[in-house]
Amino acid sequence: MLRAFGALLLAAALLGSAQAQGNAKRGEYLSQAGGCLGCHTEKKEGAVPYAGGRALHTPFGTFYGPNLTPHPDAGLGKWSEADFVRAMREGLRPDGAHYFPAFPYPSFTRVTDADLRDLWAYLRALPPNARPNQAHELRFPFGFRFVLAGWKWLYFSPGAFRDEPGRGAALNRGAYLVQALGHCGECHTPRNFLGGPRRDLQLAGTAKGPDGKSVPNLTPTHLRKWSDAELRDILQTGLMPDGDVIAETMAEVVRNSTEKLNPADLAAMIAYLRSLAPLPEPKD
Ligand code: HEC
Ligand code: HEC
Missing domain, CATH: 1.10.760 (Cytochrome Bc1 Complex; Chain D, domain 2)
Structure with missing residues (x-):
């Protein structure tokens, strides 16, 4: 009797966490719809998916897509779901610095809360990879993240898409x-x-x-x-x-x-x- 009750509690807990955690399978589809792989995977034979290193050439300089795997040092292992949501919705790093819009958060800010949760569940489920991030190589004055505050004030309007x-x-x-x-x-x-x-x-x-x-x-x-x-x-x-x-x-x-x-x-x-x-x- 007691054991059955325990099993019931466990089942309820699992159900609860599945709801709270987002659906990684759905997240995989959403990451395809968002083309995350291309910018976050090095462009070479045998590159590890989502481990970063893709060079993106722009008029402002060259950006390198960072490692999105849950590695604690090289990737997003120490991030919370809230950190991820803030990056996508507001273009802000966990320490409050601004991201460059080479990361298309001016579009991703429109992604719904439920979809962000599923995307996060998917990224969490990737195998952690230790590939270190490379520094972007940017032209003056674009190397300064504070310049981005002005850009965002002019051109960035955060908020999820509404039907x-x-x-x-x-x-x-x-x-x-x-x-x-x-x-x-x-x-x-x-x-x-x-x-x-x-x-x-x-x-x-x-x-x-x-x-x-x-x-x-x-x-x-x-x-x-x-x-x-x-x-x-x-x-x-x-x-x-x-x-x-x-x-x-x-x-x-x-x-x-x-x-x-x-x-x-x-x-x-x-x-x-x-x-x-x-x-x-x-x-x-
Ligand atoms: C990274 C930049 C980039 C993104 C993002 C992008 N496109 Fe394109 N797209 C291009 C370029 C460049 C071409 C021209 C290709 C060519 O000239 O052969 C193009 C061509 C096309 C064409 C062919 C049109 C024609 O008559 O030649 C279609 C359709 C299209 N894009 C749809 C889309 C849709 C829908 C999306 C969003 C899901 C999208 N594109 C996102 C860069 C992009
Ligand atoms: C067009 C290229 C491009 C695409 C597509 C793209 N990203 Fe990125 N992403 C970047 C770049 C470049 C940065 C680094 C920005 C910076 O350093 O300011 C970045 C940064 C990030 C960060 C912050 C990582 C860190 O270490 O601070 C997250 C999280 C992220 N992207 C998630 C995603 C997700 C999820 C998708 C798909 C829905 C995606 N990205 C699609 C280019 C891209």
């Missing part, structure tokens, strides 16, 4: 995937000379994207040239309907992220892009 009433579940899901986890605007929205996104030209593309290459307009002005089936194929295979292979910057997004989306999520993403106001093609 727009009356828009329907699929369009809201698509908007969430594009704006929050998919961070499509980080490359497809043009920026001003301070690296701030142009709010009036969201997803309108730019002639000067990452690596100085052009990034296409994702509003209907340009995307109307593809059917839904063609767009789905592009995002699933990285092959263009005209037989071209998509440029590597986007091919990586396809490999790490959009090809892993389930059919309903992919369809929602496309439906949302279709629903955007058509914006003019980028000029410069």
Whole structure:
């Protein structure tokens, strides 16, 4: 009798902690939707996933994606869930310093609380890896994190995504995937000379994207040239309907992220892009 009661208590405790802790399996899918792997894994044969070291070249200098595994010294082993939520939602390090927006927290701030909890459960479940982080190599004055306070004041508005009433579940899901986890605007929205996104030209593309290459307009002005089936194929295979292979910057997004989306999520993403106001093609 006593033993049965004990088992019941144990079961209740396990159930309770499963709820409190977030779902690592769901978190894995969300990390794919967010493309976390690409920026947090060194670009070489046999690199350990999420152990950091990926070089990201930007006009401000070279960033190295840090180690996200739960190693106590090299990774996030000493972090609490609250530290993780603050990093993603507010772009702040546990010691209060600002992150550079090369970490796309201006988009990730839109991720919901429940999804952040699941992402954290997934990262916690990774094998700890001791790969040490590298210091970023940045141009003056970008090496100073306090400069970022001004940038964030101008361009960063924290807060989780909220469904727009009356828009329907699929369009809201698509908007969430594009704006929050998919961070499509980080490359497809043009920026001003301070690296701030142009709010009036969201997803309108730019002639000067990452690596100085052009990034296409994702509003209907340009995307109307593809059917839904063609767009789905592009995002699933990285092959263009005209037989071209998509440029590597986007091919990586396809490999790490959009090809892993389930059919309903992919369809929602496309439906949302279709629903955007058509914006003019980028000029410069
Ligand atoms: C476009 C590249 C990119 C993507 C995609 C990306 N990150 Fe990062 N992340 C970075 C960079 C660069 C930094 C370091 C920023 C700094 O030092 O200011 C960073 C830092 C972090 C940190 C802080 C780590 C530390 O040691 O302080 C966390 C946590 C994090 N990222 C989680 C994620 C998660 C979760 C995802 C996917 C949902 C993700 N990142 C996707 C580039 C990226
Ligand atoms: C890291 C930067 C980056 C991110 C993030 C990114 N893209 Fe792209 N995307 C590009 C570049 C660069 C191209 C142009 C590729 C080429 O010219 O072959 C492109 C091309 C495309 C195309 C092909 C359009 C055409 O007609 O040529 C589609 C569709 C697309 N992106 C959708 C998305 C969606 C949806 C997301 C978010 C899930 C996204 N992209 C996130 C950089 C990015």
